Amino acid sequence: xxxxxxxxxxxxxxxxxxxxxxxxxxxxxxxxxxxxxxxxxxxxxxxxxxxxxxxxxxxxxxxxxxxxxxxxxxxxxxxxxxxxxxxxxxxxxxxxxxxxxxxxxxxxxxxxxxxxxxxxxxxxxxxxxxxxxxxxxxxxxxxxxxxxxxxxxxxxxxxxxxxxxxxxxxxxxxxxxxxxxxxxxxxxxxxxxxxxxxxxxxxxxxxxxxxxxxxxxxxxxxxxxxxxxxxxxxxxxxxxxxxxxxxxxxxxxxxxxxxxxxxxxxxxxxxxxxxxxxxxxxxxxxxxxxxxxxxxxxxxxxxxxxxxxxxxxxxxxxxxx
Amino acid sequence: xxxxxxxxxxxxxxxxxxxxxxxxxxxxxxxxxxxxxxxxxxxxxxxxxxxxxxxxxxxxxxxxxxxxxxxxxxxxxxxxxxxxxxxxxxxxxxxxxxxxxxxxxxxxxxxxxxxxxxxxxxxxxxxxxxxxxxxxxxxxxxxxxxxxxxxxxxxxxxxxxxxxxxxxxxxxxxxxxxxxxxxxxxxxxxxxxxxxxxxxxxxxxxxxxxxxxxxxxxxxxxxxxxxxxxxxxxxxxxxxxxxxxxxxxxxxxx
Numbered sequence: 001x002x003x004x005x006x007x008x009x010x011x012x013x014x015x016x017x018x019x020x021x022x023x024x025x026x027x028x029x030x031x032x033x034x035x036x037x038x039x040x041x042x043x044x045x046x047x048x049x050x051x052x053x054x055x056x057x058x059x060x061x062x063x064x065x066x067x068x069x070x071x072x073x074x075x076x077x078x079x080x081x082x083x084x085x086x087x088x089x090x091x092x093x094x095x096x097x098x099x100x101x102x103x104x105x106x107x108x109x110x111x112x113x114x115x116x117x118x119x120x121x122x123x124x125x126x127x128x129x130x131x132x133x134x135x136x137x138x139x140x141x142x143x144x145x146x147x148x149x150x151x152x153x154x155x156x157x158x159x160x161x162x163x164x165x166x167x168x169x170x171x172x173x174x175x176x177x178x179x180x181x182x183x184x185x186x187x188x189x190x191x192x193x194x195x196x197x198x199x200x201x202x203x204x205x206x207x208x209x210x211x212x213x214x215x216x217x218x219x220x221x222x223x224x225x226x227x228x229x230x231x232x233x234x235x236x237x238x239x240x241x242x243x244x245x246x247x248x249x250x251x252x253x254x255x256x257x258x259x260x261x262x263x264x265x266x267x268x269x270x271x272x273x274x275x276x277x278x279x280x281x282x283x284x285x286x287x288x289x290x291x292x293x294x295x296x297x298x299x300x301x302x303x304x305x306x307x308x309x310x311x312x313x314x315x316x317x318x319x320x321x
Numbered sequence: 322x323x324x325x326x327x328x329x330x331x332x333x334x335x336x337x338x339x340x341x342x343x344x345x346x347x348x349x350x351x352x353x354x355x356x357x358x359x360x361x362x363x364x365x366x367x368x369x370x371x372x373x374x375x376x377x378x379x380x381x382x383x384x385x386x387x388x389x390x391x392x393x394x395x396x397x398x399x400x401x402x403x404x405x406x407x408x409x410x411x412x413x414x415x416x417x418x419x420x421x422x423x424x425x426x427x428x429x430x431x432x433x434x435x436x437x438x439x440x441x442x443x444x445x446x447x448x449x450x451x452x453x454x455x456x457x458x459x460x461x462x463x464x465x466x467x468x469x470x471x472x473x474x475x476x477x478x479x480x481x482x483x484x485x486x487x488x489x490x491x492x493x494x495x496x497x498x499x500x501x502x503x504x505x506x507x508x509x510x511x512x513x514x515x516x517x518x519x520x521x522x523x524x525x526x527x528x529x530x531x532x533x534x535x536x537x538x539x540x541x542x543x544x545x546x547x548x549x550x551x552x553x554x555x556x557x558x559x560x561x562x563x564x565x566x567x568x569x570x571x572x573x574x575x
Contacts, residue, residue, distance in 0.1 A: 205419070205422055208411070211407065211409045212419065216402055216407075218391070219395065221391040221392040221395030221422060222391065266409070266410035267411060269430065
């Protein structure tokens with residue numbers, strides 16, 4: 001498919017997913033009325049349901065998906081590893097541990113968020129400090145440090161789960177599996193998403209060059225150390241913003257960039273915006289399904305992303321052969 | 322153009338070469354020869370400004386290499402590495418276009434002249450029909466030709482080539498050597514290439530730099546440096562010299 005066509009298709013899909021998220025739910029809201037409330041907002045019940053209940057969550061889901069996909073694409077090229085995903089830097093494990101410890105101590109939502117944020121930042125600082133010491137900026141070292149730290153933190157998370165009072169375990173599991181039900185206002189996440197995308201577009205060719213290896217990219221005039229630090233920082237920022245919205249939602253950050261690459265797009269100038277659109281669309285649809293399919297029961301969206309994403313990805317992989 | 326004065330290179334525990342001095346002028350084609358592990362690749366990296374230790378020992382047009390910005394250096398020096406750990410998901414043309422980065426002025430996409438030089442470079446290595454193919458589907462020799470095309474598209478004034486002939490069949494070995502000789506003679510480019518056998522240097526190169534295992538080096542015009550005695554001492558292997566037409570060739574005498 002040509003690039004303009006891909007952009008058109010993905011943009012329409014993105015709008016469609018957001019509209020579906022606004023129109024679907026337990027409260028009956030005919031599509032026409034929702035459309036009316038989007039085009040010409042008149043205060044009534046449908047308007048309130050759409051804009052006060054569903055819209056914040058829909059836009060949170062979209063931003064979260066976009067951030068995860070962008071972070072995944074950036075880390076895959078930074079670490080030169082196709083299996084890299086946003087959580088490889090230990091961000092989600094750090095955030096989970098912080099949040100769970102806060103929960104066991106009976107903290108409120110605000111304190112829990114603060115603890116999660118603290119845990120995520122601590123994990124990033126540790127990985128960056130150990131894996132990226134001056135003089136030896138080997139991607140494998142960074143990768144291994146992240147994996148090792150994430151494993152250790154996961155063990156602590158498991159320990160916290162086992163030790164926690166049984167009543168709290170279900171809430172904790174939802175946090176661990178990723179859930180957008182408690183997403184706060186998505187405005188901050190959208191600002192971060194804009195910044196991440198702007199950085200990625202400005203550095204698009206340098207990102208392509210990173211795929212050639214440090215030395216070759218350096219010989220072509222890339223200031224490689226600052227680029228690596230910048231990509232690491234931006235990917236970490238995107239991951240933290242996503243984790244603060246929805247916990248550790250798996251699959252999106254790993255697979256969405258690959259899905260775009262399987263469509264024949266490898267240049268980051270095109271790959272990054274498409275990945276953001278696709279990740280946002282995918283997570284918005286998954287979250288809408290998570291809160292409507294079993295209503296009034298809610299599923300953790302992290303489970304659904306895998307349930308929907310795995311067959312779709314296997315199909316794409318198979319088609320390629 | 323590129324001058325190297327009393328350069329000493331070492332890796333932990335060993336001095337690779339000491340007192341390397343030579344001047345590479347436009348139009349010259351240098352061969353860098355030595356045994357395995359003698360420091361040829363390290364020297365290429367040092368000459369390309371990719372190592373910190375040379376300091377002011379390596380100068381480009383009089384300016385210390387370390388004082389140039391990355392982009393300035395990349396516009397003047399093109400490097401073909403021996404091992405490029407390429408992890409590239411795009412097409413062959415996109416791969417070659419990356420060589421245009423030092424000249425890129427726009428953040429959004431390549432300009433027409435970038436694409437023109439990339440296509441011209443692909444034609445020079447006989448890969449033009451492969452332009453839309455995915456880079457990952459190329460064979461080893463085709464990848465090497467794509468890498469050569471990338472450094473050609475970079476259009477530097479000085480080429481530093483580490484084992485440019487690896488993986489190439491005979492026809493493309495000859496074409497590659499002819500291509501760089503043409504660039505040196507016709508377009509006044511400087512070329513230095515690491516070669517690992519003694520067959521080609523005396524036939525194609527104007528100058529040679531020998532790196533002996535004890536760290537001593539010998540640099541000068543090919544006629545003086547590339548003698549049977551010198552090369553036998555370098556490789557520790559008996560050689561025979563064949564003279565044919567305008568060229569001399571050295572082959573193992575076994």
